[in-house]
Amino acid sequence: MLRRPVLAGLLLACASFTVQAEWAVNMRPGVTDISQSVFDLHMIIFWICVAIGVVVFGVMFWSMLIHRRSSGQQPAHFHESTSVEVLWTVLPLVILLAMAVPATKTLIEIYDTSEADLDIQITGYQWKWQYKYLGEDVAFFSNLSTPSTQIHNQDDKGEHYLLEVDEPLVIPAGKKVRFLITAADVIHAWWVPDLAVKKDAIPGFINESWTKVDKPGIYRGQCAELCGKDHGFMPIVVDVKTPEDYAAWLAEKKAAAAAQRELTSKNWTLDELMARGEKAYQSNCAACHQASGEGMPPVFPALKGSAIATGPIDGHLDIVFNGKPGTAMAAYGKQLSEVDIAAIITYERNAWGNALGDMLTPQDVVKYKQAQE
Secondary structure (H helix, E strand, O other), rough: OOOHHHHHHHHHHHHHHHHHOOOOOOOOOOOOHHHHHHHHHHHHHHHHHHHHHHHHHHHHHHHHHHOOOHOOOOOOOOOOOOHHHHHHHHHHHHHHHHHHHHHHHHHHHOOOOOOOOEEEEEEEOOOEEEEOOOOOOOOEEEOOOOOOHHHOOOOOOOOOOOEEEEEEEEOOOOOOEEEEEEOOOOOOEEEEEHHHHEEEOOOOOOEEEEEOOOOOEEEEEEEOOOOOOOOHHEEEEEEEEEEHHHHHHHHHHHHHHHHHHHHHHHHHHHHHHHHHHHHHHHHHHHHHHHOOOOOOOEEEEEOOOHHHOOOOOOHHHHHHHHHOOOOOOOOOOOOOOOHHHHHHHHHHHHOOOOOOOOOOOOHHHHHHHHHHH
């Protein structure tokens, strides 16, 4: 008696899931001329394949139906046919040539990175992106900004769950932007579907790609290479602004860079470093060592009460600056500013009950860096 209600419930649940699912079975047309060219090429090849499939299976099923043994058909007796052999050689060649012409045209467009208006170096790190605007003295890191409470199912997922960052890549609309893509640790892949850009970031190599977006807006992507445990926490956000808004943003970033250099020589208090260190820790360290400092042993050790965070401050600086070979601990010496390194170390030595009361200043980090060079 219970079978019908249970079956009806299952069917209702499946129907509800089907209605809510996004049936995206095709490529995106994208927002650039290149992305549209890639989409058009995909559709041309798709319909050629459909036509081939219809003809081949049509002839096959027609032959099976008309020439079936039950209708009294007798098999033909022949060994070879020059005409048929020429046909099945020439026809595929013609089809391949017809496919090669638009494919070659599109590939030439994709690889033409010349005459760019702006060059941006993109470097992949576990698990963040660095963007350096060549010739503009502007560089910054882009980190995942999805709250950890959403990641650990303590809060509802946001609209752009795992696809939101603290610092998006900003480019001007209507300008050709060349990307110089590399990596500092393992292989990553910089992928933004709407821009039709997907390029491997390989340590020691620089791959080139480009885009030109005419419509201002925000476009999202992510690392498309399995780069480690937190591969899914490495999103990409591209903010395309009007030329006027981009110029204003660039001027603001240059001013911020100048102010950052001034902060290095500032006399910081412990409370100031703790406040800045907490924010920097959440952006750069909490994904592995947790906001509570308890880590995820044995891969990501706890900092709360650890020998590193409560030991000599020079050793603490060394491991943050240079990382630890053979482990997931990255070297942050080239990733973070002297101020943020000092703030993070000060925070780790005085948070979660460590309470050592000491502090590391940005000037100390500068001296350490000079000694490393």
